[in-house]
Amino acid sequence: MxxxxxxxxxxxxxxxxxxxxxxxxxxxxxxxxxxxxxxxxxxxxxxxxxxxxxxxERKIAGFAGRKILVIKGLGVAACICMISILVIHGIAPKQSSGGKSEDADFMGAESNVQRSEDEKMLNHGQSDEELQAKIHALDTMSGDAIGWMVVDDVLYWQYDTNFDLDTIDIGEYLGQGDEFTGNYHDPACTAEVYRVEGRSDLLYLKLSNGGNIFLVERDWESFD
Amino acid sequence: MEDNQIIDLYWERSENAIVETDKKYGRYCYSIAAHIVENEEDARECVNDTWLKAWETIPPNRPNRLSTFLGKITRNLALDRYRYHGAGKRNYGRVPLALDELKDCIPERKSYGREVEDLEIEEILNTFLENLTELNRKIFMRRHWYFDSVREIAAGYAISESQVKMSLMRSRNQLKKVLKKEEAKSIE
Incomplete structure (x- = not known):
């Protein structure tokens, strides 16, 4: 059939x-x-x-039969990545608020509220704990079930390994697969991660074994 | 006009039958066709062909549900047209996406002695649909029968797009299990 x-x-x-x-x-x-x-x-x-x-947004198709290089992700890397992002977006504004003043405590409280809101926005409306829990859930999923990666706090899922390369323009090179949180950490086969021109929702992974993988942006909500 | 009255017009061989059918079901059939062929001209031709087919088949037929009788004809005609014109083209209409998603429902094929017949699959599908919850069933049908987008379905049922995606994913997994089971039976 x-x-x-x-x-x-x-x-x-x-x-x-x-x-x-x-x-x-x-x-x-x-x-x-x-x-x-x-x-x-x-x-x-x-x-x-x-x-x-x-x-x-197509459902990630045909994982079961495909021999994709998918290994378990690194939860620790996810934590480090998230903490780094929070440090950049949370602590920096506080430092720039200058020296102490009469309103320092009030400003500090306001800054904390703002930071908390920033964190929520950064995490797509989720608290850090919720996000960590979801990353952990992803991380503990069966290795052969899904390919995923987090780039700039955006979650991408694998959906197509047989994309017609002639129909897309490969964009900016982002780095090696193992530099990102996710499950592309196989020393036997490295992956170069690129953006796709005109498709901000896609990532293209060029594998050292000649394979091509596309990842598509997914809602974090998908794990509710 | 009521469906029975329209059908009576067909039986009387009155050309008003086409006029009334177009008035009542024109947009419905056009929507079905347009979701498949994604070309206004082709979609209109599918609808016209549907009226012709209805004219040729009523009588002797007296459909219980005129809407779905016409919808099925339109869908089949549009899929035929899609295969003829656009099967080779990427992103031609919504069908490639639907096909891609349906791949997930097909069990991995090994070496089966005989294929499950279409009628058997139809029966399996009916049972599968029967066993889905009403909302999941409607979502599945909107996606794979009417080729509606996730956004359209979400708007239609006033639920989130994530809920729709999750429902579809679960339904397809369920269908895959059912089909796998049936194929295994057919080997025995």
Whole structure:
């Protein structure tokens, strides 16, 4: 069986399921009437363009069968990385607040509040503990289940190993795979990490064994 | 106009049947087609072909649910058109993404004696859908039958995009398990 056949057969499932799922529009009030006022033509085409953008959000496909160089990530590295980021974004403003003044305590408190908010923003609305817990969860996932990496506090998941390289422009070189938190730490096969031009949500990994891997930005929320 | 009345028009061979069908289900069918072919002209042609097909098949058919009867025709026609025109092109419509995701549902093939027949798969899919929770089932159908985006589904059900993604991932994993089990049975 292949996916084309599955897609075709899926087209013939019981009609009640096809009809039932159309009615979602009614529940949310997104559309006034489930059929006759379904969608304007222009709207459908606009949505199509957005959908294609979702290419980057495709589920990481076919991990089980692929021999990808994936090893367990380093939780300690994650902690160090996070602490470094917090130090840069949290302590620096405090130092720049200058000498002591009458308002020093108040300013300090305000600075702490600001820092805490900054940390939350940096962590995509999560507390540091929540983020650490999620990184730990990722770190302890089965090594062959998923490829992941954190770059600039953004989480990327592996989703395609057979991307057509001719269709993309490789961007800025970021470093070696083992410099980043994640599970690309195999001394037997190193990986160069690049950005992809025009696709800030993608990372391209060029493996020393000739392989190519793409990672896509993922919501931290995905682990809720 | 009620579906039964529209169907009666088909049986009477009245051309108003097409007019009324287009009025009631035109946008619905257009949406289905446009999600697949991603070209306005092709989508409109699929819808017109749907009306023609309906004209040719009613009578003798008297569909219980006119909406899904027409929707299925449109979907099949659009998929055929997609295969004919765009199968080789990358990012042609939403189908490549849906196919990519469905790959996750297909068990790794080793050496099976006989393939599970389409009808059997259909039955498996129906059972699989039956066993999903109502919301997960609707999300799955919106994604893989209607080719809706995660954002559209999330907006439709007033839930977060992450919830939609998680639901889809779990449903696909579940389907994979079911298919794997059935294929193993077919070997025995």
């Amino acid at each position: 292949n996916e084309q056949r599955l897609l075709k057969v899926l087209g013939n499932v019981e009609e009640k399921y096809i009809e039932e799922s159309v009615r979602y529009a009614k529940e949310s009030g997104a559309y006034m009437d489930e059929f006759s006022a379904y969608k304007e033509e222009g709207e459908v085409m606009k949505e199509n363009r957005e959908y294609v953008k979702e290419a980057g």
